Amino acid sequence: MSLTARQIGLIRTSWDKVLPIAETAAELFYGKLFEIDPSLKSLFSTDLTEQGKKLMTMLNTVVENLDNLEAVVPAAQASGARHAGYGVTEEMYDTVAEALIWTLGQGLGDDFSDELKDSWVAAYVILSTVMKDAAKEAA
Numbered sequence: 001m002s003l004t005a006r007q008i009g010l011i012r013t014s015w016d017k018v019l020p021i022a023e024t025a026a027e028l029f030y031g032k033l034f035e036i037d038p039s040l041k042s043l044f045s046t047d048l049t050e051q052g053k054k055l056m057t058m059l060n061t062v063v064e065n066l067d068n069l070e071a072v073v074p075a076a077q078a079s080g081a082r083h084a085g086y087g088v089t090e091e092m093y094d095t096v097a098e099a100l101i102w103t104l105g106q107g108l109g110d111d112f113s114d115e116l117k118d119s120w121v122a123a124y125v126i127l128s129t130v131m132k133d134a135a136k137e138a139a
C-alpha cells in the first residue's frame with residue numbers, strides 16, 4: 001500500500017493548485033457525479049456546500065499523509081463503514097473516481113498529465129479499497 005516518491009510529489013504539487021479553488025472544484029465534482037448517475041442525488045441529505053468542504057478536508061488529510069498512509073487508515077475505515085450506512089455500494093466508488101478524476105482535469109487543465117492522472121488513480125484505489133473493505137467488514 002504505497003505510492004512512489006515521484007507520484008506523491010506530483011499529487012502534492014497538483015493539490016496545491018486545486019486547494020485555492022476547492023469550493024469550485026467541489027461544485028464541479030458533484031455536478032459531474034450527478035450527471036453520470038442522477039440516482040446518487042437521493043443519497044445526499046446534507047447541503048452540498050457543507051458536504052463538499054468535508055470531502056475536500058478528507059482529501060487534504062490524505063494528500064498530507066501520502067508518505068504515511070497507515071496514519072489515515074483508521075479514519076478511512078471508519079468513513080467506509082459510515083458510507084455503507086449512507087447506502088453507498090462498491091460500484092459507486094467507480095462513479096466517484098470518474099467524477100473526481102474529471103474534476104481534477106478541469107481544475108488543472110494542461111497540467112493534468114497522464115502520469116499525474118495515474119498517480120491520482122493509484123491514490124484513490126488505495127483509499128477506496130480501505131473504505132470498501134471496512135464497509136464489507138461492517139456488513
Ligand code: HEM
Binds near residue numbers: 083089093094128131
Ligand atoms: C475516497 C472516496 C470518498 C471520500 C474521500 C469521501 C468523503 C466523505 C466525507 C468526508 C463525508 C462526510 C461524512 C463522513 O465522513 O461520514 C462523506 C459523506 C458522504 N459521502 Fe462520501 N466519500 C467518498 C466516497 C463516496 C462514494 C463512492 C459515495 C457514493 C455516492 C459517497 C457518498 C457520500 C454520502 C451520501 C455522504 C453523506 C452525505 C449526507 O450526509 O448527506 N462518498 N463522504
